[in-house]
Amino acid sequence: MRNSRWLAVLSPVGFLLIWELASRSGVLDPRFFPPPSVILQTLAAMTRSGELPYHVVVSGRRIVLGFLLGAVPAVAVGLAMGLSRPVRSLLMPLVSAIYPIPKIAIYPLIIFYLGLGEASKVSIVALSIFFLVLLNTMAGVIGLERAYFNIARAYGARPLGIFTTIAFPGALPAIFTGLKLGMGFALIVIVGAELLGSDAGIGFLIWRSYQIFAVDAMFAGLLVTAVLGWLATAGLDWLEHRALPWRP
Template identity: 45%
Template sequence: MKHRPQFNVETRDRLLPIGFPILLLLLWEIAVRLTWLDARFFPAPSTIITALVNLIVKGELLGKLWLLPGFISTGDWAGVLKVFAEGHLWISLYRIFAGFVLGAVPGIALGTLMGMNRTIRIALEPVFSALYVLPKIAILPLVMLVLGIGEVSKIAIVGIAAFFLVLFNTMAGVRDIEVIYLEAGRNYGANRWQLFRHVILPSASPFIFVGLRLSLGTALIVIIAAEFVAARYGLGYLVWFSWQTLLTENMFAGLIVIMVLGTLFTSGLHALERRLVPWQREERRMPMDASEMQRQSAKS
């Protein structure tokens, strides 16, 4: 039996996920240059990158950052805020995170309560289940009716979306606790608060993280959609406005930023989860692909 050096496979596995997308982008570029693809609808990657750089340089994506030193030296904090409020990226991020926090915190609290208390659960679950299935973007007009067309309604819609996802996942996590842990907690003298802090919350935290991950993803969807229809700044607005004015390369640039944002959210939460839920880091054995298996058996 001949052993192929291990690093061959490893190097291949590391290069493939980078190399293949680069290949696709190259094909795209070539296809546009040979006019196989209509550049009005699908601008070449190089055009999109240029557009992205332009959006940054002109201060549309990140705000007019070059004004910052002046504002700071004169202590004009309103001016500083305005710079960030006029950057599509920052304003979207602000809406997402403000809404996320405002939805997730009560979601965890009420989800825990519903998981622990039968009466509260039975009373609230049908109402929340009904509200949960309602697409959040569908209630945007209602939210704007109540909270106005300003920042508050956009933050609220993200908060509502996050709230339900975190609530239901937290509740499932709390209900999933094995009775033996509660028994051990009680037998070793934990009071109600200690039981929550040392047993219920950590036991439910993997579920809570699922809720957080889902709601961060949903927050991105919801905020982009809300910005399509009801904003003058934000990544959703950038995409929508670029489409309306047929600046497709700006539209694609906006999509790229949204894509990067989504990826960063996911990996950021993963990193946070590894820090806060370290006991879950079991070395799961990688499932073997069918093709790998064939090669292995062919070698032996």
């Protein structure tokens, strides 16, 4: 157990060490592959200057707002589709048709409607997680034991009561699965959208660094994206743990 934990540290540290040595000795061209120590220095400098925090906050805000805008209606519609066969029959063809479209392909259209401002960025994040959360929520409700609904109805639950005391808490584990999958997609989509048309955010930072040939800053942007993704996943895990104390 202890040994395998050390092994887990060994591979990234070893990888960085080999990179550093290869870059410094000239095996790798340091103009294209700056050594990790230089990337870290750039990262520190960009943090001190306030440039990096600014772009992180911009991207982070877009993700959080997009998440709320996408997840809340997705849960509501997903619960309704899971509970009611007619609603499911009505909406499922539409969902199945739109779900597989890569959301970034819709981005030009969104810019066309909403302009280059924040609204288009938040919307693309919301859109990219909406269907994932919806489908997971619906599957979560459909998978619930009939016995739970019988208990609710035997004690006189009305539709709203079944919604709030059975369908929502019962589907919550599946909702979190949808949110976690959605987080990955949200990062892909927001960075992609910022690369395409934006004047702020991590994607913009990477794109501008490319244009001025600042390879170390490009790597810094990638590193920040990775850390942001890891933090978001850890945050959702924590929230899931808090929201689902009843799970064995």
